[in-house]
Amino acid sequence: MGALCCKEDAVDFDDEVDLSHFTLLRSVGKGAFGKVRVVQHKGSKRLFALKYINKAKCIRMRAVENIISERRLLEFIHHDFVVNLRYAFQDDENLFMVIDLMLGGDLRFHLDRMGPFPEDYVRFYAAEVALALRYLHRKHIVHRDLKPDNILLNEHGHAHLTDFNIAVRYSSEKPLTSIAGSMAYMAPEILMKRGYAASVDWWSLGVVCYELLVGKRPFRAKSNEALQHAIMHDPVEFPDDINLSTESMDFVRGLMTRDITQRLGFGPNGFKRLQAHAWFKAYDWNLLESKQASPPFIPDDKRANFDPTHELEEILLEDNPLKVKKRAPKRSGSNNNIKSQYSNDALPETSPEQKKMEERFLVFDYTKQNTGSASLDNRKTSKAYEEKCETRTLADEVSNNNPL
Template identity: 40%
Template sequence: MGANTSSKSPPFDENEDVTFDHFEILRAIGKGSFGKVCVVQKNDTKKMYAMKYMNKQKCVERNEVRNVFKELQIMQGLEHPFLVNLWYSFQDEEDMFMVVDLLLGGDLRYHLQQNVRFQEGTVKLFICELVLALDYLQSRHIIHRDIKPDNILLDEHAPEMFNSTKPTGYSFAVDWWSLGITAYELLRTRRPYHIRSNTSTNEIAHVFKTATVMYPAAWSTGMVSLIKKLLEPNPEKRFSQLKDIQDFPYLSDVNWDAVLQKRIMPEFIPTKGRLNCDPTFELEEMILESKPLHKKKKRLAKKEKDTSKNNSSQACHLQKHLEMLQRDFIVFNREK
């Protein structure tokens, strides 16, 4: 998926729908269970984006279509400086696409793995920026439920949070608790609770209620007090409103308008001029992927030719669901 693999496309009519053909594929930067993310450049404006693409057949087989549609529906109505905003959504025979803001600074998990040690001032600013995003989501009645370093992305100056729309029965307070966990891990490079991957849910709940969180003596009393308020086991007593944070003495010096407008420079700035992500994503796409994105046009052309010869080879049940997905998919263009 190198920069030279896509052929130059002719100019497009600005009134036509945005499609896969409107973008040049540059490189892969991430993947999930059934979706991948690559860096793309829009041919007409030359603007860079991140493109998430999800294989339709895998989504149908794993019963994830409803979740994808819900995510699209929610993201269309969101726009905030500290969220990764959706710009376009479209589909082709193989995949569903979501084109969103590109954050070149990498996620906080990547930087922790690179042995970055975040200073308290940086984490304090991150907390302020993230609570503004949480307050915005809360005002839209959205619970994120997946706040963690992996889902906090950096641009050259400030973090943004990718929207998670998994169904949940939790209250808004769960996001603020996760924020406390994230702040602790950024400062200490490990989580406040010792939990293994095979620990049962009952044991985990017991740990959260009974374990004593250790706070290094080097941390300021203000930061410790703030994290304790976020990690309060009782959601009724936990900080879970923007006003709770803004009224807290430790943050009395914060210019919240300046934070929202990204006018405050953090002490940590990601390396510019390169993508801060694991290079193996690109290698896997080039070597291991059976249906690489940069060969999509040739593959679909061949598929159309083969299908016209032998349409009966497709499974009827799967084909029916794919046709329903094709019909119900939500097309979006923020510029229109």
């Protein structure tokens, strides 16, 4: 009779959350410097998505401020049509964010799979995303990277906005001026560099709706310069061979007007004008907002709604697979970890970026936010950092790739 081996250590869920609290399941995505896996919390048995970012790669890509900003913003966001943060923590090698799991895949995946969507699909997603944008803008947060890749469906078919990597707080006294986002979805006012705020998200929603309806983006060019010129000057035209209602085309043009005072969604009465648009004449917005409206499309739960090569790459190509690792001890009187004994990619203890991640990427546990002095201290620190970042413009950040 063989002896038992590799018995899993008991987990104390009263301790600060870390990777040992979760069972690692399949890989479902990756970005420029991060990956996503399905995980199950060992205590609650709930499934989540684990987004993890390698610290060394984060520093090499100059993305430390973006990741910290995303972590800070997500702590103060909770909405039915947003992919919400549930836990955050770190070890010596990675930063971790545990978020709501969306099993239905992103709209880019479904667009690639089945081509242009029926109008009722696009109308439903536009309405749910609009509700998410209204919530964010009321909190003075602009997303800045709205595109099909960043709209995820849950298993029931409801749309959720994700990826707040370049989202930022804005102030009416100090408009944003940085060029940030994916260029094909950028509003003209970003490219004009005269200052902008929440108006840019509504333009991007128009580009997304056009792409979902037509199967391609409204402005295309062979160079960035030509694309910028098209975004700033060309009319929004629909192909003659696409059978679309007059109301749908008028709605898209209403979002993509270059006169932001007339843009649907934006301004004091912008959202009311959006709700009252003829394309939504049969919509019960109260039913929609309570998530009681029936989605027109339910993702197939018998097939993967993501690229299966992500899991294959994790198995075959990952030279440092994710696993639970104890943190290296800290030196007395220092906030920096000594060099990790677990990885050749560890950061030197003198790295200012490492120190910044240690101090600002705080532990978050949504189940403990109203209890305990440590949690209270974290909330105070979070609030101070939130206020410090309130008008930060990310002047040197441009995200034209697809960061996770």
